[in-house]
Amino acid sequence: xxxxxxxxxxxxxxxxxxxxxxxxxxxxxxxxxxxxxxxxxxxxxxxxxxxxxxxxxxxxxxxxxxxxxxxxxxxxxxxxxxxxxxxxxxxxxxxxxxxxxxxxxxxxxxxxxxx
Amino acid sequence: xxxxxxxxxxxxxxxxxxxxxxxxxxxxxxxxxxxxxxxxxxxxxxxxxxxxxxxxxxxxxxxxxxxxxxxxxxxxxxxxxxxxxxxxxxxxxxxxxxxxxxxxxxxxxxxxxx
Numbered sequence: 001x002x003x004x005x006x007x008x009x010x011x012x013x014x015x016x017x018x019x020x021x022x023x024x025x026x027x028x029x030x031x032x033x034x035x036x037x038x039x040x041x042x043x044x045x046x047x048x049x050x051x052x053x054x055x056x057x058x059x060x061x062x063x064x065x066x067x068x069x070x071x072x073x074x075x076x077x078x079x080x081x082x083x084x085x086x087x088x089x090x091x092x093x094x095x096x097x098x099x100x101x102x103x104x105x106x107x108x109x110x111x112x113x114x115x
Numbered sequence: 116x117x118x119x120x121x122x123x124x125x126x127x128x129x130x131x132x133x134x135x136x137x138x139x140x141x142x143x144x145x146x147x148x149x150x151x152x153x154x155x156x157x158x159x160x161x162x163x164x165x166x167x168x169x170x171x172x173x174x175x176x177x178x179x180x181x182x183x184x185x186x187x188x189x190x191x192x193x194x195x196x197x198x199x200x201x202x203x204x205x206x207x208x209x210x211x212x213x214x215x216x217x218x219x220x221x222x223x224x225x226x227x228x229x
Contacts, residue, residue, distance in 0.1 A: 004158075031215055043159065043205060043219040055214040091158060095215065102147045102166075102209040104217060106159040 004094050004107035012113045016081050021110045023075040023092030032075045033093040033104060034067065036060070043091065049075070082114045117142040117208045121220035128196050129228045136191040136223050138206030147209035148189040149217065150180055154202045162204075165189060176200070201227045 005024045013019050025032050034046040047057040049067050066078045079086055089111050093104040118141045128134055140146060147166050151159040163174025170182040180191045189206060206220040 033215060033217075035217075042221045043207075043217075045216045045218065048214045048216055050214060056216055093217075102211070102215050102217070103149075103161070103164055104215065105161060106151070108158040 004092055004105055006090075006092050006107035006110050008110060009108065010111045010113070012115065013082055015084055015114055019079050019082055019112060021077045021079075021090050021092075021112070023077070023094075023107055024073055025075055025092060025094030026096050026105060031055075031095055032067075032069070034077050035091045035093060035106075036088040037091065037109075038085075038088045046077075046090075079112075082112075084114050087112055087114045117146060117210055117218045119206050119208050119218055119220035121204075121206055121223050123223045124221065125224045125226065127226040127228060130198050131195050134191075134193045134196045134200070134225070136204050136206075136225070138189045138191065138220060139187050140189065140206075140208045141187065142208060142210060144211070145184065147211060148180075148182060149207040149209070150174065150178070150189075150191045151205045151207060151219075152176075152202045153205065153222075159205065162191070196225075196227055198227045198229060201225055 007022045030051045032049045035043050037043045045058050047061045048055045064080050068076050089109045091109045092107040120139045149164045150162040153159050162178050163172050165172050165182045173179050178193050182189050203222045203224050205222045207217045209217050
């Protein structure tokens with residue numbers, strides 16, 4: 001199975017601090033996605049990113065969130081001023097090369113803990 | 116907007132028994148449908164998908180799912196469960212008109228007794 005990698009695996013931060021979560025998606029695809037999963041809850045869509053622009057975002061993805069593709073391989077999710085309720089598992093997803101953008105492969109996730 | 120319902124929060128089966136996990140979706144047309152599996156502390160692994168065509172789809176690890184348009188369902192089945200199948204299973208729907216956004220159900224936790 002194609003591999004999506006994410007770093008760090010676990011991030012602990014203080015409320016109000018900025019965090020940057022990193023993802024290396026499957027190469028040669030222009031679509032990237034971020035999802036989150038609060039402990040014990042379902043996986044929720046945050047944002048889709050196509051060709052260096054946001055193509056769709058959810059209500060969760062407010063002004064505190066941003067996504068970037070700083071270079072050809074990395075893809076980041078930044079939370080500017082973290083809140084307690086941002087504690088969750090954050091997943092990056094990517095389609096494989098040549099597949100429908102709906103067929104997404106997920107990374108192992110970053111567990112964010114906000115204290 | 117699309118939505119997904121997984122009516123069973125927790126299912127327990129004995130090893131070797133058959134399994135069916137239920138999934139119902141709401142969408143105005145035929146959506147793209149997926150089942151993912153998540154082991155504790157792990158990411159989501161794609162089990163199988165339905166885009167079009169044959170309504171019975173085969174996936175990895177011996178799983179299959181059947182799309183029933185009349186019932187707006189996409190139930191996951193396995194004829195004989197193994198202890199290693201214990202995990203949480205998520206049904207997801209994607210709208211062909213969106214940019215790949217997936218909407219997930221609440222998940223079903225599967226426990227397998229020896």
